[in-house]
Amino acid sequence: MTPGNNGASTPEDDDPFGYLYADGQANGAQPPSGGYGYPNSVSRVRAVGERPYGQQAYGQPGVPQQQGAYGRPNASYAAPETFPGSAPTTQQPMPGHASGGGGGRGRGPNTRGLLIGAIAVVAAVVIGISVAMLGGDDDKNAGGDQASPTPSVSQSAESTPSGESSAESEVELPKIDAKALQLGGGATTASDIQGAQADGGVYVTGFNAVGASVTWTVNGIPESGKYTLYVGYGVPGKDANATLTVNGTPSTTGVDLKNWANAPEGDYAKGWTRTYNYIQLNKGTNTIKVSCEQGNQCDANLDQMWLVKGWVKSGG
Incomplete structure (x- = not known):
């Protein structure tokens, strides 16, 4: 079959681009006048949201296309909850938002308060550990069998020996x-x-x-x-x-x-x-x-x- 031959029995047998060639044009091939692709094909362009709810597969014979006004739902569309026997639905509030009051925006969680609380807990733990350590040192120093690391003031200030040496220094x-x-x-x-x-x-x-x-x-x-x-x-x-x-x-x-x-x-x-x-x-x-x-x-x-x-x- 030559390009641009319109005598094809099915779209698959036809050359959609025959009009681009010289021999196709000589045979009368024309650019497509409808939808993209084959000559004289049905337009498949639809506005967003216009597909009928529950409609059969596109292109099946006997099913007329129903188009509504742009931006409006198709007349044949019905929400699932409107079918008989369906349970009513309620709008659930977004997490962290208030559910009432004229659609006003609610406040999120108090993260600042949580942060202050966490800092207070850490500070309390640190203070508790410090007190425990200081208490342990006091217990060590209180032990009767542990020697003092440095002499006391009275020991270091003692300038004369006691006992026999002191008696000898007083001998005339x-x-x-x-x-x-x-x-x-x-x-x-x-x-x-x-x-x-x-x-x-x-x-x-x-x-x-x-x-x-x-x-x-x-x-x-x-x-x-x-x-x-x-x-x-x-x-x-x-x-x-x-x-x-x-x-x-x-x-x-x-x-x-x-x-x-x-x-x-x-x-x-x-x-x-x-x-x-x-x-x-x-x-x-x-x-x-x-x-x-x-x-x-x-x-x-x-x-x-x-x-x-x-x-x-x-x-x-």
Whole structure:
């Protein structure tokens, strides 16, 4: 069959596009005048919503097409609920919308209130956990068998030891007068110069000669350690010095017998004063010797010797 032949028995045998070809046009093929597709075919274009409800399949013979006005339902359409025996239907409100009041729009769920409630619950849980933890720490600290990690104020402020050590610090250390010293090298005692602090005003004289010495055997030293040796003396308005020996070992520092009283030269009575040396002693018995050795200037009178615990600058 040639394009554009209108003698086809069925639409399938006809060439719908025969009018596009030269031979089809020569055979009288024409563009379609009705619906899209075949020439002279029935228009299938319908307005939206115009299909009859319950109508038979489109194109079946004997069924007339019913068309209503645009935008209106077909007259043959009937809602299902209008059929006999059908249950009436009611319009259900949308979730979250009010069902009454002239079609007005209702309020949604109070999400802000829910959020505030959730935050309050979380805060309460956190506070409860914190209180429980603090309570647990208090229970630990309350335990009688647990030591405190740091000393208390009273412990750290305690400056003196208790018990035996405190008693030892209060022990009075030995003191000796001139008449009880062991004399050597021509040294003697006298009492004619006023101002000596020893018992009876007795002092050691004749010390201004090489080899002269005084020795003190000290008993009852409570413990080994540092002590300060004080020597009472008088000079005639000028400086002097001597050598110190402790437990047989000469000290590198001599006994400084200066005119600290600022007495006029030649006046022994106004030249009484004292000096000190730092020494190390052993617990128990020790020997302390002050002597006039070669190179010393020893023009001085000695009246007392005493000890103070530690290395201090004031010994009474």
